[in-house]
Amino acid sequence: AQSVAQPEDQVNVAEGNPLTVKCTYSVSGNPYLFWYVQYPNRGLQFLLKYITGDNLVKGSYGFEAEFNKSQTSFHLKKPSALVSDSALYFCAVGGGSYIPTFGRGTSLIVHP
Amino acid sequence: EAGVVQSPRYKIIEKKQPVAFWCNPISGHNTLYWYLQNLGQGPELLIRYENEEAVDDSQLPKDRFSAERLKGVDSTLKIQPAELGDSAVYLCASSSTSGRGEQFFGPGTRLTVL
Numbered sequence: 506a507q508s509v510a511q512p513e514d515q516v517n518v519a520e521g522n523p524l525t526v527k528c529t530y531s532v533s534g535n536p537y538l539f540w541y542v543q544y545p546n547r548g549l550q551f552l553l554k555y556i557t558g559d560n561l562v563k564g565s566y567g568f569e570a571e572f573n574k575s576q577t578s579f580h581l582k583k584p585s586a587l588v589s590d591s592a593l594y595f596c597a598v599g600g601g602s603y604i605p606t607f608g609r610g611t612s613l614i615v616h617p
Numbered sequence: 618e619a620g621v622v623q624s625p626r627y628k629i630i631e632k633k634q635p636v637a638f639w640c641n642p643i644s645g646h647n648t649l650y651w652y653l654q655n656l657g658q659g660p661e662l663l664i665r666y667e668n669e670e671a672v673d674d675s676q677l678p679k680d681r682f683s684a685e686r687l688k689g690v691d692s693t694l695k696i697q698p699a700e701l702g703d704s705a706v707y708l709c710a711s712s713s714t715s716g717r718g719e720q721f722f723g724p725g726t727r728l729t730v731l
Contacts (some may be wrong), residue, residue, distance in 0.1 A: 509659075529642055533625065535718050537717050539719060541722075546724070547709075547725075548708055548722030548724045548725050549620070549660065549708070549709075549720075549722040550722070551719040551720065551721065554718075554719055556717060559632050595660075597659075599717065604662055604673055605662075605720070607659030607660050607661075608659050609657070609658055609659050610657070610658070610659050
């Protein structure tokens with residue numbers, strides 16, 4: 506069975522500093538990996554995905570993620586955080602089942 | 618382009634009452650998902666449709682939950698009767714590519730069962 510772990514319930518970072526939100530996964534075969542963001546009282550919004558190709562994936566709003574096959578990780582990163590980046594972030598993995606499994610989410614808080 | 622539309626946005630009902638949620642996916646998206654999201658958790662799949670066919674409903678509690686997607690477009694999720702533990706946010710999402718493609722989510726319906 507496929508699974509996703511987001512080891513941090515909350516990440517705090519100062520505005521202007523780099524941020525990292527961690528995600529590790531377990532899946533049979535080649536993984537399809539996604540990051541979504543959720544603002545209060547809103548549905549999830551797609552940020553980026555890894556299917557194949559370059560290990561560094563660039564997405565919306567300046568976010569990027571690095572696929573590391575040996576560490577089974579897909580950490581979300583941004584070079585310079587904004588207060589408006591404060592939200593709930595979900596990592597998801599899909600595989601042969603075509604059904605994505607979502608992590609529990611990580612609350613990102615960017616302090617002014 | 619219009620996004621995924623869900624209604625109602627909020628619903629408060631008494632336990633044992635029926636409730637229904639409606640979803641209109643993005644035009645042209647063949648795959649439709651219904652998820653349940655509890656507070657502090659990620660979405661959990663209830664059912665997935667490919668056009669009008671339910672291709673994965675193993676997580677749907679079929680004794681009280683039902684869903685349909687007539688003509689492969691709009692979808693309705695029903696709970697009858699509702700229980701206190703059903704209080705959650707019900708999310709609908711659609712995708713043009715099953716599994717490997719990104720999903721587009723609606724705003725969700727927040728259900729409160731009293």
